Amino acid sequence: MQSRDFDLETFLPFVLNQAAETTSHAFAEIYQKRYGMTRGQWRVMANLGRFGAMTATEICRRGQLEKTKVSRAVHALEQKGWLSRKSLESDRRSECLSLTEAGRAVFDDLGLAGLDYDRALRDRLGDAAVDEAIALLRRLCPDNQGDGPASNPCQDAGS
Amino acid sequence: MQSRDFDLETFLPFVLNQAAETTSHAFAEIYQKRYGMTRGQWRVMANLGRFGAMTATEICRRGQLEKTKVSRAVHALEQKGWLSRKSLESDRRSECLSLTEAGRAVFDDLGLAGLDYDRALRDRLGDAAVDEAIALLRRLCPDNQGDGPASNPCQDAGS
DNA sequence: TCTTGATTGTTGCATTTGAAACTATTATCA
DNA sequence: TGATAATAGTTTCAAATGCAACAATCAAGA
Numbered sequence: 001m002q003s004r005d006f007d008l009e010t011f012l013p014f015v016l017n018q019a020a021e022t023t024s025h026a027f028a029e030i031y032q033k034r035y036g037m038t039r040g041q042w043r044v045m046a047n048l049g050r051f052g053a054m055t056a057t058e059i060c061r062r063g064q065l066e067k068t069k070v071s072r073a074v075h076a077l078e079q080k081g082w083l084s085r086k087s088l089e090s091d092r093r094s095e096c097l098s099l100t101e102a103g104r105a106v107f108d109d110l111g112l113a114g115l116d117y118d119r120a121l122r123d124r125l126g127d128a129a130v131d132e133a134i135a136l137l138r139r140l141c142p143d144n145q146g147d148g149p150a151s152n153p154c155q156d157a158g159s
Numbered sequence: 160m161q162s163r164d165f166d167l168e169t170f171l172p173f174v175l176n177q178a179a180e181t182t183s184h185a186f187a188e189i190y191q192k193r194y195g196m197t198r199g200q201w202r203v204m205a206n207l208g209r210f211g212a213m214t215a216t217e218i219c220r221r222g223q224l225e226k227t228k229v230s231r232a233v234h235a236l237e238q239k240g241w242l243s244r245k246s247l248e249s250d251r252r253s254e255c256l257s258l259t260e261a262g263r264a265v266f267d268d269l270g271l272a273g274l275d276y277d278r279a280l281r282d283r284l285g286d287a288a289v290d291e292a293i294a295l296l297r298r299l300c301p302d303n304q305g306d307g308p309a310s311n312p313c314q315d316a317g318s
Numbered sequence: 319t320c321t322t323g324a325t326t327g328t329t330g331c332a333t334t335t336g337a338a339a340c341t342a343t344t345a346t347c348a
Numbered sequence: 349t350g351a352t353a354a355t356a357g358t359t360t361c362a363a364a365t366g367c368a369a370c371a372a373t374c375a376a377g378a
Contacts, residue, residue, distance in 0.1 A: 003270030008209040010293050011273055012280055013186050014202075016179035018223040019296040023172040038334080043173070050167040057356060064177040068336065071358060093343045093356040111162030114170055121171055125295055133292040134169050136284055137178040197364075216326065227366065230328060252326040252373045325374070334365065345354070 016137075023121070030113050035106055040065065040073040042110070045082065045099065049107030053098035053154040055088075064141055082106055088153055096154040175296075182280070189272050194265055199224065199232040201269070204241065204258065208266030212257035212313040214247070223300055241265055247312055255313040 008014055024039065031037045037045070047059050054062075056070050063070075074097060077083035082103030085095040099107060122130050167173055183198065190196045196204070206218050215233060219226050233256060236242035241262030244254040258266060281289050 003208075003267035003274070006209065006270035006273050008205055009297070010290070011205075011277055012289065012293070013179065013182040013276075014205070014222075015293050015296050016175060016182055017202075019299045020172065020175035020179040021223050022299050023175055027172050040334090043176075046167055046170075046173070049162075050165065055356085063173075064180050066336065067357065068359085069334090071356095072334090075358090091344070091356080095357085108162040111165035114165050115162070117172075118170055121299075125298060129291070129295050130171065131169070132288070133295050134171065134174050136288050136292050137174050138168070139284060140178045140181050140280075199364085214326085225366065226327065227329085228364085231364085234328090250326080250374070254327085319378100321376100321378085323374105323376085326372080327370105328372100329370075330368090332365100332367095335363080337362095338360090340359075341357090343354105343356080346352080348349105348351085 027114070027117050030117075031110050034109070038073065038076070040069045041076055044070055044073040045077060045103065045107055045110075046114075048083070048097060048099050049104065049111065053086075053096050055094045055154060056097060057094065058154075059097070077103065090153050094153070098154070186273070186276050189276075190269050193268070197232065197235070199228045200235055203229060203232040204236060204262065204266055204269075205273075207242070207256060207258050208263065208270065212245075212255050214253045214313060215256060216253065217313075218256070236262065249312050253312070257313075 028039055028042070031042045043063050043065060044059055047063055048054065051062070056067065056074060059065065059070050060067050074083060074085075078085065080103075082100055083097060084100050085097055088094050088096050187198055187201070190201045202222050202224060203218055206222055207213065210221070213221075215226065215229050218224065218229050222229075233242060233244075237244065239262075241259055242256060243259050244256055247253050247255050
């Protein structure tokens with residue numbers, strides 16, 4: 001085995017980075033222009049909007065995000081009035097995060113845009129093939145599996 | 160169609176970002192610890208090591224990188240003695256970039272590490288499935304197709 | 319030729335990022 | 349109980365990032 005065998009074009013980290021960059025950048029224009037949101041802020045909002053109230057650590061786990069990025073995104077979303085915190089009685093270190101009514105309106109709008117974008121991608125690449133690829137890629141993210149709100153101490157789901 | 164139909168877990172930008180982050184982060188530890196390289200630096204080096212001498216713009220096109228990131232990565236690699244520039248006579252705006260001997264040694268080492276990493280991933284996910292996913296994802300990156308050194312004004316390929 | 323416009327690569331500047339340090343709280347165990 | 353370790357989240361600080369502006373060169377057409 002020699003380094004000349006190293007094929008950049010089939011090296012998964014490379015291909016994934018390019019694909020992620022391309023798709024994310026295209027969709028980012030929408031939420032950046034409409035709401036001035038950062039990629040991290042959108043990711044936090046999307047998790048809360050889709051899965052309901054949860055803790056910052058839970059967002060980290062689900063979204064493969066770093067806690068510092070989540071912390072700042074939460075702060076920014078709170079400033080904009082789209083997110084509210086509620087202290088947890090079961091553990092006073094954590095807080096229960098959820099979208100406000102205004103935040104939900106923003107998510108609803110962007111969710112629709114996301115559906116459009118997704119539809120366009122699938123039309124181009126083929127629905128079944130996309131599904132297969134996604135199923136494969138999700139196996140790469142170890143902590144992503146436990147989807148149910150199993151260990152979620154936030155009861156009052158905002159969705 | 161309502162925003163509640165928006166499924167984060169099958170939204171391609173999300174899945175791709177998570178997968179890219181997971182795989183890149185894991186592999187980044189290697190070149191960061193061994194050679195103190197940035198992700199951008201590694202990407203530039205990988206393109207030069209794999210495809211031989213080329214221009215900065217060509218690296219941008221191939222790697223889906225921004226020119227400012229490439230510019231700074233080139234500068235850093237040059238400082239470390241792993242990259243050399245040679246002015247092009249056909250166009251004095253561009254420079255022909257290639258790895259030095261020392262740079263090639265670094266690439267050889269990291270290329271082997273990349274092969275190991277790739278092998279491990281494919282063992283885990285299945286070779287054929289990975290190939291299919293990669294073929295699909297490459298169709299997402301429009302400028303990535305023209306692979307041959309068609310319009311490459313750098314003749315003296317370093318590889 | 320001269321002018322206008324496009325392209326290559328760099329730099330300035332403000333924002334974003336991530337690793338490590340930190341506070342506050344909870345868990346473990348002698 | 350009390351001591352130690354682990355965890356949630358924030359902050360700090362240096363590095364990385366990206367957009368815009370820029371200088372240098374090339375291309376196209378009057």
